[in-house]
Amino acid sequence: MKTLLVILLLINVSQHASAVELYEGDSFILPCQYNTFALTDPTVVWSRSDLSPPTVHQRQRQGDELKDQNQRYSGRTSMKTDALETGELSLNLTNLQLSDSATYTCSVTDLRYGYMKLGDVQVQVKERFPSWAKALLVLLVLLVVSGGLLFHFCQYFMSVPQVEVDSGVESVQLICETTVCLPKDAKVEWKDANNRKVHVYENGSDRPEEQDDKYNGLTKMKRNLLEPGDLSLTLKYPTDTTYTCTVYSREGNILMKKQVELKVRVCQVEEGAESVLCPRLNGHGAVTRYYSSDSKDDLHVRYLDGEDSGIVVVGINRPKAKNAINKNLVKMMFEAVEDIKKNKKVRSVILCSLVPGIFCAGADLKERAKMHQSEVGPFVSKARALITELGNLPVPTIAAIDGAALGGGLEMALACDIRISSNTAKMGLVETKLAIIPGAGGTQRLPRVIGVSLAKELIFAARVVDGTQAQQMGLVSHSVEQNNSGDAAYLRALELAREINPQGPIAIRMAKLAINQGIEVDLSTGLAIEEACYSQVIPTKDRLEGLSAFKEKRQPQYKGE
Structure with a gap:
């Protein structure tokens, strides 16, 4: 009987077939069957x-027994x-791995029949990609990389790279990088197409005194920029032109020179679009009107140039919230001020x-409704501090009110030196309708502007008046x-700013300071x-320039010095 069983087993497991060819990563079932009864x-x-x-692998009736398993097969x-x-x-x-190529033996050990x-x-087991295929693939990759490098070389050194941005963006980065090690005493100059110095960096620091007035306060470069070789320039309020980055040695020799062409796209208005970009004015004094739901566009600050250089236009831009004052707007206005x-x-x-049709509707009541009671006081205090900072700016401030200025919106306008409105604009401190009082200076500034009795009447009745x-x-x-x-009020405000612009800037600042401080004290102290x-x-x-210009019968050229 034992002999018969062995014969039957050998018949069932006779598996001396030719080698099975497989590829790396595959799975395979090594066949073996026999009767175990x-x-x-x-x-x-x-x-x-x-x-x-x-x-x-080892198997017993109780399950797998893998303590003696070769580790290369662990888990496989x-x-x-x-x-x-x-x-x-x-x-x-x-x-499967290449090292799995071998002859595998299936055996059974039993107490009754032995081994x-x-x-x-x-x-x-074969490579999924043979050596010759890998070699060919490497060769193809090298050819592609070489071609890419050649193309990059041509683009980098033989063409002027272009940077395109949408009109109305606050800033753009003009990329200029080099892998060449630059000396620490190298001088970096960015110039525009009119050869005006946009930014100068030398001996580890910026040189604003060499910068053209047009770009004052509008540019920024990285600190320690010579170490990483990144000479890129961040420019606020970009306009179409070609910028050139030149690196000079201490002796004045040109070490590197690269150009960047900047294109500002003007988007077209489409019916039903959520945002629109269009010019508010043409020529000097151009302001960008931009509608968007993105919080970074809540405020646009534009430093005008040309004949209007020195005029700054701060535009509030929250169309969906009627320019209501929220936390983000307060933060952005603090930074702008x-x-x-x-x-x-x-x-x-x-x-x-x-x-259009709105100056500022006051506090953002939707955001206010979500605030905890403990948050309201600090937020109002911060808004009050912002409006105070706006009023304390050393230069003349003009509020151009072309639409509704209610609550905090009017308080913001009251902090300005001069207010100009359209005849259709609506203004009022309406907080008492909400069972609160003006909290950002309205109870103090309005009486000083129109008188105590009339200010009380407007605030008590929450009255709204037109322009x-x-x-x-x-x-x-x-x-x-x-x-x-x-934008009639804005245009009139721009005219007034142009009247102020040619006057002595230091004199204007001192005149504002004298008026603001003197009006709060008695006449004797005010005169002091x-x-x-x-x-x-x-x-x-x-002052000397003013005397010389008067004597020479010409227009003075004041520099604020």
């Missing part, structure tokens, strides 16, 4: 005689759970709206008839303040 306590072992230890082998009951002893080998070799399976305060070239500021009524009560200096484009401010203009170069 007469075995008492069998153990099946798959092995490789060329390995130490030789065990590939498995057998069916009922293998010893069904006689299906095939081995599943996954993630029996059931059969061999030859496996040949701080930049203007530091810029000595600024001579006047126009605060306006870029949204004509506002002029009659002294709330605005000028009320102009609104035009078809809805005026005297102190006058003493500040006596030693200036501008």
Whole structure:
């Protein structure tokens, strides 16, 4: 009977077929079947005689026994759970590797019949890509890379790269990089197409005194820029032109010279579009009107150039919220006011709206409704501080009110030195309708502008007046008839800024300081303040320039010195 069983087993597992060819990464089932009904306590072992230890996989009735398994097969082998009951002893080998090429032996050991070799399976694992194919692929890659480098070389050194931005963006980066190690005493100059110095960097720091006035406060380069070789320039309020970056040695020799052409795209208006970009004015004093739901566009600050150099236009742009004051707008206006305060070239500021029919609707009540009670007070305090900073700017500020200025919107306008409105504009401190009071300076500034009694009447009744009524009560200096484009007040404000622009800038600053401080004290103290401010203009170069121009019967050229 034992002889018959062995013969039957050998017949069932006679598997001396030719080697099976497979590829790296494949999975393969090594076949082996036999009858197990007469075995008492069998153990099946798959092995490789060329390995130490030789065990590939071992199976007992209790389950897998892998303590003697060769580690190269760890986690890659498995057998069916009922293998010893069904006689299906095939081995599943996954993630084939080149080193798996070998002859695999399937054997069984039993207490009754001892050791029996059931059969061999030859496996040949090949590379999925043969060596010659890899060599060809590497060659093709090298050809592609070489071609790309050649193209890049031609583009980088033989052409002028272009940078395109949409009209109305606040800033753009003009890329200029080099892998060449530059000396620490090298001088970097950016110039525009008119040969004006846009930015100068030398000996580890910027040189603003060499910069053209047009670009004052509008450019920025990285610190320690010579170390990484990044000479890129960030430019605010870009316009179409070609910029040139030149690097000089200490002796004045040109070490590198690259150009960047800047194109500013003007988007077309489409019916139903959520945003539109269009010019508010043509020529000097151009302001961009831009509608968008992106919070970064809540405020646009434009430093005008040419004959209008020195005029800054601050445009509020929250069309969906009617320019209501929220946390983001307060943050952006703080930053804008701080930049203007530091810029000595600024001579006047126009605060306006870029949204037709609205100046500022006051606080953003939707955001306010989401605030916890503990957040309201600090937010109002911050808004009050912003409006105070706006009022403390050393240069003349003009509010151009072409639409509704309510609550905090009117408080913002009251902080400006001069207010100009269209005849259709609506103005009022309407907070009492919401059972609160003006909290950003309205209760203090309005009485100082129109008188205590009338200010109380407007605030108590939450009354809204139009531009004509506002002029009659002294709330605005000028009320102009609104035009078809809805920017009549802005145009009149621009005219006034142009009147202020040619005057002595230091004298203007001192005059504002004397008025603002003097009006809060008695006349005697006010005269002392005026005297102190006058003493500040006596030693200036501008005063001497004014006398010389008068004597020579020409227009003075004041520089704020």
